[in-house]
Amino acid sequence: MTLEALFSYAAVVLGLAALVMFGRLIAGPTLADRAVALDAMNTLVVAMMILLSVIFDSIVMVDVAIVYAGLSFVGTMFIARYLEGSM
Amino acid sequence: MVIFAASALMYLLLVWAGGAIEWIEIVIAVLFGGLISIMAKRWNPNITLRHSWLNPVRLLRFVVYLFGPFLMALIHANLDVAMRVITGKINPGIVRIPTGLASDGALTLLANSITLTPGTLTVDADDESRDLYIHWINVTTETPDASDICGTFPEWARRIAE
Amino acid sequence: MVAVIGILLGIGLIFNVLGTVSLYRFPDVYTRLHGTTKCTTFGSLFTSAAVVVYGIARYFEGFEGRFFTLSLHVTVAILALLISNATGANAIARAAHRSGIMPLHAVVDRLAEDEKSRGRRVS
Numbered sequence A: 001m002t003l004e005a006l007f008s009y010a011a012v013v014l015g016l017a018a019l020v021m022f023g024r025l026i027a028g029p030t031l032a033d034r035a036v037a038l039d040a041m042n043t044l045v046v047a048m049m050i051l052l053s054v055i056f057d058s059i060v061m062v063d064v065a066i067v068y069a070g071l072s073f074v075g076t077m078f079i080a081r082y083l084e085g086s087m
Numbered sequence B: 001m002v003i004f005a006a007s008a009l010m011y012l013l014l015v016w017a018g019g020a021i022e023w024i025e026i027v028i029a030v031l032f033g034g035l036i037s038i039m040a041k042r043w044n045p046n047i048t049l050r051h052s053w054l055n056p057v058r059l060l061r062f063v064v065y066l067f068g069p070f071l072m073a074l075i076h077a078n079l080d081v082a083m084r085v086i087t088g089k090i091n092p093g094i095v096r097i098p099t100g101l102a103s104d105g106a107l108t109l110l111a112n113s114i115t116l117t118p119g120t121l122t123v124d125a126d127d128e129s130r131d132l133y134i135h136w137i138n139v140t141t142e143t144p145d146a147s148d149i150c151g152t153f154p155e156w157a158r159r160i161a162e
Numbered sequence C: 001m002v003a004v005i006g007i008l009l010g011i012g013l014i015f016n017v018l019g020t021v022s023l024y025r026f027p028d029v030y031t032r033l034h035g036t037t038k039c040t041t042f043g044s045l046f047t048s049a050a051v052v053v054y055g056i057a058r059y060f061e062g063f064e065g066r067f068f069t070l071s072l073h074v075t076v077a078i079l080a081l082l083i084s085n086a087t088g089a090n091a092i093a094r095a096a097h098r099s100g101i102m103p104l105h106a107v108v109d110r111l112a113e114d115e116k117s118r119g120r121r122v123s
Helices: A003-027 A032-055 A061-086 B002-015 B023-043 B056-067 B067-088 B104-117 B145-148 B153-161 C002-023 C029-062 C065-098 C109-116
Strands: B095-097 B120-126 B131-136
Touching: A003 B023, A003 C002, A003 C029, A032 A061, A032 C002, A032 C029, A061 B153, A061 C065, B002 B023, B002 C065, B056 B067, B056 B153, B067 B153, B067 C002, B067 C029, B095 C109, B104 B120, B104 B131, B104 B145, B104 B153, B104 C065, B120 C029, B120 C065, B120 C109, B131 C109, C002 C029, C029 C065
Parallel strands: none
Antiparallel strands: B095 B131, B120 B131
């Protein structure tokens, strides 16, 4: 098996895991459960972008992943502030 | 000053491609670092970041901590959580531990370390008494010490960031 | 090299899938945070470590600068993930407790007791 195929299969598994997490995002009984699911999905998307940068052979995608991690952190923080009721 | 150094060094790290760095990149790094530190000062004038973060001995200690006790605890934590996911055996509760750390940076480092170590998750911090409230997934005693939860981590946090 | 990368990817995928399962298997917000934060951070660390190993191996094949840059940038991304995940989990846990979600099956809850004795809003 070539290395590119190995990385592609890993990226597909990560994408499927993120799709399964989407169920908790829709069904979560409280808003906090949804925030947890969204946070975990963001982590998986960052890991998937890093794998895709090898498959498509472009380093720019890793920079996009770093910026995405920062933005998802800011998003989680704002959801948490909203849940606390101080916004 | 800390913000200026951190953002300029981060810019240089991201444009570095293994060889020499052109002088124009250093000029851009200094410009962006100055811009970001001025913006941070205007956004929050009483921001307090102490210069001890730039001390190389402390940074070296931080790297040693990251690859020594922290990595061991991270691996142990994940095997522990994996067993709990498979067997579904939990006994949760929120406990309170005293830390005795004076600076905010050390408390942040300790809270983040506790979140990633076996069976514990920081929920809240008390600003006056410097205590941490911790969600513990397998409660064995209702009034634990800091060493029951996180071993030698408070000592490391004191040596790195105070 | 293929074997090392395969093993790293396999460990990472196992932990990521376990994190996904924990989202459905645990009963309340706090225990779900335990599962997802630790497992997805650790799993993503391993899949990214596979990319770092790939970059270093390709760099020593032909000394092309861009593979070195790949490894360096992935390391920066790993550090960003470690810090932002832990802090985000703390923020969600605190917000959940303040918005009145109590831990299920808890044997002890010192935070709620202390808030009640100090007269703060427990809701």
